[in-house]
Amino acid sequence: MPLAYWCVLIAALMPLAIVSYAKAGTQNSNHNPREGIDDLPPAKRRAYAAHQNAYENFPFFAAAVIIAVVSGTPINTVNILAALYIVLRAMHAVLYVNDAATARSIVYALALVANIAIFVLPAFQ
Template sequence: MPLAYWCVLVAALLPIFWAGYAKAGGRVDNHCPRESIDSLPPQYRRAYAAHTNAYENFPFFAAAVIIAVTQGVPLATINTLAAAYLALRVVHGILYVGNLSTARSIVYGLALLANIAIFVLPAFG
């Protein structure tokens, strides 16, 4: 199984990690967790924002990897870009929690470019 598929799995679990981190930051009513987010300290509210952002970005990444693999793009290229995307998404979350908004935006853009590259690779193969 290509490394890129393992990256998809980790990317799918990344939002759960950020949600768990956010919930660890204070008292969250698990019956209505979204209503409790506003009462968390800022660092943990940002972790929840990283959680939602990770979910929002996951479908495009998963689709891009599947499309590239099924269209015969060299696996080494897909694996490299998928690993770079995943690393950037982890850094994005860390920067989000750390309140480093400019760096976070730059890393977000780099991850988006890596994802677009994965998606369009079949057009150049």
């Protein structure tokens, strides 16, 4: 199985890791898990936002990887771009939590470019 597929799994699980940090040590009720988000400290609210952003970006990444691999795009290129995407998305979450807005936006844009590159690679075969 190509590394790029493992990256899809990591991207699918990343939001869960981020939200675990957001909710760690809180009095959040499992009966109403989204209640109380506004009462979290600022860094934890940003982590919750990063968690949502990770979910929002996952479908495009997963589709791009699957399309590229199934289309016969050189797997080494897809693997490198997929791994780069994962690193950038992890950096995005850390920057989000630490309120580094400009750096976060730059890293977000770089991850988006990597994702677009994966998606369009089959067109250049």
